[in-house]
Amino acid sequence: xxxVLSLPFMQRALVAGVLVGxxxxxxxVFVVQRQLSFLGAGLAHAAFGGIALGLLLGTEPLWVAxxxxxxxxxxINWVRGRTGLAGDTAVGIFFAVAVALGVVFLFLKREYTADxxxxxxxxxxxxxxxxxxxxxxVAGMALATWPTYWGRWxxxxxxxxxxxxxxxxxxxxxxxxxxxxxVTVVVAVKVVGIILIAAFLVIPAATARLLAPTFRxxxxxxxxxxxxxxxxxxxxxYWLDVPSGATxxxxxxxxxxxxxxxxxxxx
Amino acid sequence: MVFDSKKxxxxxxxxxxxxxxxxxxxxxxxxxxxxxxxxxSFQIPPGAFMTVLGPNGAGKSTLLKAMLxxxxxxxxxxxxxxxxxxxTSPADLAYVPQIKTLDRTFPARxxxxxxxxxxxxxxxxxxxxxxxxxxxxxGRVGAAHLAERPLGCLSGGELQRVxxxxxxxxxxxxxxxxxxxxxxxxxxxxxLYDLLNAYQAAFDVTIIMVTHDMEVAFHHATDVLLLGxxxxxxxxxxxxxxxxxxxxxxxxxxxxHAMLRGGVPDA
Numbered sequence: 060x061x062x063v064l065s066l067p068f069m070q071r072a073l074v075a076g077v078l079v080g081x082x083x084x085x086x087x088v089f090v091v092q093r094q095l096s097f098l099g100a101g102l103a104h105a106a107f108g109g110i111a112l113g114l115l116l117g118t119e120p121l122w123v124a125x126x127x128x129x130x131x132x133x134x135i136n137w138v139r140g141r142t143g144l145a146g147d148t149a150v151g152i153f154f155a156v157a158v159a160l161g162v163v164f165l166f167l168k169r170e171y172t173a174d175x176x177x178x179x180x181x182x183x184x185x186x187x188x189x190x191x192x193x194x195x196x197v198a199g200m201a202l203a204t205w206p207t208y209w210g211r212w213x214x215x216x217x218x219x220x221x222x223x224x225x226x227x228x229x230x231x232x233x234x235x236x237x238x239x240x241x242v243t244v245v246v247a248v249k250v251v252g253i254i255l256i257a258a259f260l261v262i263p264a265a266t267a268r269l270l271a272p273t274f275r276x277x278x279x280x281x282x283x284x285x286x287x288x289x290x291x292x293x294x295x296x297y298w299l300d301v302p303s304g305a306t307x308x309x310x311x312x313x314x315x316x317x318x319x320x321x322x323x324x325x326x
Numbered sequence: 327m328v329f330d331s332k333k334x335x336x337x338x339x340x341x342x343x344x345x346x347x348x349x350x351x352x353x354x355x356x357x358x359x360x361x362x363x364x365x366x367s368f369q370i371p372p373g374a375f376m377t378v379l380g381p382n383g384a385g386k387s388t389l390l391k392a393m394l395x396x397x398x399x400x401x402x403x404x405x406x407x408x409x410x411x412x413x414t415s416p417a418d419l420a421y422v423p424q425i426k427t428l429d430r431t432f433p434a435r436x437x438x439x440x441x442x443x444x445x446x447x448x449x450x451x452x453x454x455x456x457x458x459x460x461x462x463x464x465g466r467v468g469a470a471h472l473a474e475r476p477l478g479c480l481s482g483g484e485l486q487r488v489x490x491x492x493x494x495x496x497x498x499x500x501x502x503x504x505x506x507x508x509x510x511x512x513x514x515x516x517x518l519y520d521l522l523n524a525y526q527a528a529f530d531v532t533i534i535m536v537t538h539d540m541e542v543a544f545h546h547a548t549d550v551l552l553l554g555x556x557x558x559x560x561x562x563x564x565x566x567x568x569x570x571x572x573x574x575x576x577x578x579x580x581x582x583h584a585m586l587r588g589g590v591p592d593a
Contacts (some may be wrong), residue, residue, distance in 0.1 A: 092432060213448030217432050220423065224394040225416045225446040271433050272476060275450045 063297060071191055072183040072250065072303065076289035078191075078198045079250045079259070080307075082243045084285025085201055087264035088278045089236060092216050098135070098237075100257035101150035101157075102244040105131035107253045108157035109245070110178050111164035120178070121193060124245045131157055132241035136234055181252030181304030183293060194246040200239060212236055213274050250289070252304035259304075262311040263288065266318045284314055345408045347372040347500060347532040348393070352402035355388050361555070362388040366402070368560045370534075370549055372499070375526065377543040378536045379567075380553035381576050386536040387424075389553070390502050393534070394421055406500060416446060420493025422503040425485045430478040436488045437473040440464060443492035463495040464488070467521055483514035490518070494525065503535040507542070515539065519546050543567060 063069050090099055109127030113120030131153050138149040165175060177185040215222040215229045223229050244256050251259050267280030292307030299306065346369040353366040363385030370376050378386045391397045392404055395411045406414045420443070440460040441449040452460070464470045469487040472480065480488065486506055493501055501522070507515035519542055522533060537543065543550050543563055550566040552558040554575040559566040 092429075210445065210447030210450065214442060214446075217429060217434070217442075217448060218423070218427060220391075220394075220396055220427070221421065221442065222447075223396050224419065224421050225442075226395070227447070268431075268433060273435060273438060274433055274448060277433050 063294065068184055068186070069293075069297060071186045071188065072293055073290060075186045075191055075194055075250050076293045076303070076307070077286050078194045079243075079247045080263075080285035080287075080289030081282055082194075082198055082201055083247055083251075083256070083259040084263035084267075084281040085205075085278065086236070086240050086243055087260040087285070088267070088274070088281050089212050089216055090240070090260045091264040091268060092274075092277075095146065096257060096261045097147045097150050098240070099244065099260040101135065101154040102128055102132055102241050103248075103253045103256040104154050104161075105157040105241070106245045106248055106256075107178070108161040108164070110248065110253075111161035111168075111175070114175065115164040115168050119189065121190065121245060121248070124248070125193075125242055127157075128241040128245050129238050132237040133234065136237050140230070177252075178248055179253050180302045181248070181250050181255065183250075183297060183303045185249045190246070190249055197239075197242050197246050200242075204235070204239070208232065208235065209278070217274075250293075250303060251307065252302065255304045255308045258308045258311065259285070262308070262315050266311070266315040269315075269318045269322050284311065288314055344371060346370060346405075347374060347407060348376075348534065349405040349408075350402070351404075353389070353392060353399050353404055354401035355385070355392055355397055356400045357397075363392075363553070364556045366551075366553070366557045368549075368551055368557075370532065372407075372532050373526070373530050374548045375522075375533045375546055376535070376549040376551060377547040378534065378551045378553060379538070379540070379543055379575070380558070383555070384553040384575070385555055386553055387504055389551075390421075390504055390534070390536060393500075393502060394419065417496050418499045420490075420496060420498035420501045422486070422489045422493050422501065422506055424504045424508060425482050425489065426508070428477065428485060432477065434477045435473070436464070436469065436475050436477060436480065437461070439477060439488055440473075440492045440495055443495040460491070460495055463491045466494065466525075467491045468517075483510045483517075486510055486514070486518060487521075490521065497529070499531060501531055501533045503533070503537075505536050505538065507537060507539050515542075522546070540567070 090096060105128045106124050109124030110120040112127060113123030116123060135149045135153050138144065139146050211227050211232050215227060215232060219229055247256050247259060263285040264277070264281040266284050267277045271277035271280050288310040289307050292310040293303055295310065296303040296306035349369045351367050353363060354361065355363040366389065378389060380386050388397060392399055393406065393411065404411055407418065437452065437457065437460050438449050440463065441452055441456055444456055444459065461470060461473055464473055467487045467490050469484065469491060472484055472488060477485070506518055510518070523546060525531065526533060544567070547563055549561065550563045551560045552566055552571055552575050558575040559571040
């Protein structure tokens, strides 16, 4: 166990896993309570488009994927606000556009990109120093916005009209949440993989929702589950030599079903 | 259409010199091409208890939303305590929404909902002083025993009291209630009106209540606004709620008679 921690790539993966576990489950409570699970999936696929563009351009894919995904998040919000279409319809449109672009970008690259698989399924080995700094910066933003925005987002989640009647800038706050969510999805790509990021956002928060009596407890519980299952899943994926993202999601799912049983026992 | 709004204010003893609590002038609200409310004009003095009546789709909730600043008037003016809505402090307004708007999946206790009235955002851990304030006002509405109860486990009448406590905890100057009797039995509704009257006797607060309940309009209100998309009548109950005006608002007089017996119009 200790020797695992002495491996530099494993140290990087663990730090990234803890940060991503914290970020995804923290924003996940708003995603779950606002019934935006599909938005998580949509943003992850937008990140695929961005990463493919980065690979095509031959630059660091994440630096392209961050602005690309943020733009898609803003576009989803904008279309939803302008057209009166249901939120999941706007997500569905951009989801498809981003994946289609990603496929075209990878095709245009015209060479085998092994990297692409690391992005699709996540890989401990893929986490590099620069990724850590980016992830740490995003986690810093989450901590910096928590004292002001947690209460505002939660209030608007509970009842938009009450929050608006109390003069909270609900629409502007929503844009900020979308942008932070988009950035979180992108930095989670290397650890979790594009395909499973939505689960990362949803499962810890849903588990906490089963057991928490208050929204504060739900938030703290989700973060604890997110961080704990990331560490456990990464270590397990190293020993079993299987993809890290999938292993973490399986650990989360195990915690979720344990939570369901605990709730049945309690009720 | 504007009916005897001046007469009320110019009666002997009426407070013509003090600033009106609510002043509405030719208010028109549109949602796209749909005109929800048109040509509404009235004034009520501080301490008034105004009920707003009319069939479904008459613009009753829209009027409340305009007063809360949730919808922007297409035409006309709306002033609360002499100021345009945007310039009033949200702390002066207590909004008691329809209980059917509650998201019952949101993990929260009654006390936290009351605290949103103080903090104007979702509360994390309450400070001892805030807690005391919230418990005191919950006690005043006869709901102290509900403080730690999950919101999802409250009956309609209990929830209504908690929402009312949420409004009263900020010591408002104006209380806006949207169909508070809907989903509550007759005894519960009567208790609610008694609470409002007692609170009004203790504090010089103005009340505006959207309702389908003719009884409360007749027996508790100082003023009645009858809407049917446009303003049908405004004045003291006996003058505003004549058979002719009710027929004009509700179409068939049978509906009005049903309401006088305590029924609800299906218009």
